[in-house]
Amino acid sequence: MTPAHRREDALQTRAVHPPAPETGLLGRASAPPVHRTATFTFDSSDSFATVMSDHTRGYAYSRIDNPTSDAFAQAVAGLEGGQDGQPFASGMAAITTTLLAFLSAGDHVVAQRRLYGGTHHVLTRVLPRWGIGVSFADSPQEAAAAMTDTTRLVWCETISNPTLRVADIPALAAVAHAGGALLAVDSTFATPVVCRPLSMGADLVVHSATKYIGGHSDATGGVVVGEREHLDAVRALRTDLGGSLAPDEAFLLLRGLQTLPLRVERQNRTAVRLAEGLAVHRAVERVEYPGLPGHPDHALAEAVLASGRFGGVVTLTPRGGKEAALRLCDSLRLCHIVTSLGGTATGVSHVASTSHRQLDDDALTAAGIAPGAVRVAVGLEDPDDLLADFHSALDGL
Secondary structure (H helix, E strand, C coil): CCCHHHCCCCHHHHHHCCCCCCCCCCCCCCCCCCCCCCECCCCCHHHHHHHHHCHHHCCCECCCCCHHHHHHHHHHHHHHCCCEEEEECCHHHHHHHHHHHHCCCCCEEEEECCCCHHHHHHHHHHHHHHCCEEEEECCHHHHHHHCCCCEEEEEEECECCCCCCECCHHHHHHHHHHCCCEEEEECCCCHHHHCCHHHHCCCEEEEECCCCCCCCCCCCCEEEEECHHHHHHHHHHHHHHCCCCCHHHHHHHHHHHCCHHHHHHHHHHHHHHHHHHHHCCCCEEEEECCCCCCCCCHHHHHHHCCCCCCCCEEEEEECCHHHHHHHHHHHCCCCEECCCCCCCCCEEEEHHHCCCCCCCHHHHHHCCCCCCCEEEECCCCCHHHHHHHHHHHHHCC
16 A cells, blocks of 8 residues: 555645654654754764765765755655755755756757746846857747757746746657757746646756745745756755755745645635636736636646646736836735745735846846736735735725
């Protein structure tokens, strides 16, 4: 009989019971210990040298590896179905290190056009400085046409930030692998509760753990999971670049992970309700949400995402452009004006002046972002209260 924590549908059980390190001692802490130390001591120089040459034998320095941080990364890997995970100090540290781990001067990356602004900035303004070419594609067909002999990586987001387009992960994996490249998926907006890209052919999955995984807006971190052969390269560069996750942050993220399925399921249900309620308001120009039948990727979302779950973010564009968007944000009573997402309280942000502020008007248009777009990251409030708050604010525009 398959143990409960091994079943594909037992995410909550696996979240509450992550892999625990074997200590060889009787009794074990019910909560993960925080190894708040920069260095680890050894009984001999030989044992020190052994660990430095083979990190699987122990720990030497927390910039390289730390037991608490490793426990967090392995717990996420367990939920995603990956062999290994690597922890980072932020989502951007995870993104940039993953890109640089597999790209060198003269290489090429094919990326989804609709991306988080920070990722777009790295692709367009940082990588080219080192001779790395970038092509953008809106579909697997365009991605296939953009592939070259030097393409090493294809990059996408499961649910794009903030336009909420859904990636055809199986098709993109086929395109990448046919060209000898890897597929890396930023699945921050989905989490393993909504989608597990590794099961669809992706090679690497990246998360900003600051968002849903931590879930309480009190810790910053990132994580990359996948096959061990790929993660070895990511770990080596993480060690060199120094973007390692601190143990206290790892503890908070690991604690948040235990309630991830419960929180995300509730946020997804509320997001559907909110999107439907906003779409019929007279002051709303457009609502973007994959769970709405009119969304261009609704059918794809039903095929790629978990049944009935379409993410916890709704992008709303009120009539009246940027000024109306700012007034809407300022008029909401229950929502926090905040740059991040995934916490217990609903957060709103004007996209063009926050998460995508690096993009000029042409880039915003190319990415499908309206000047008045407002990203709504649904929290855990009562759905009726949340919808009433938005209707009240929209009535005043």
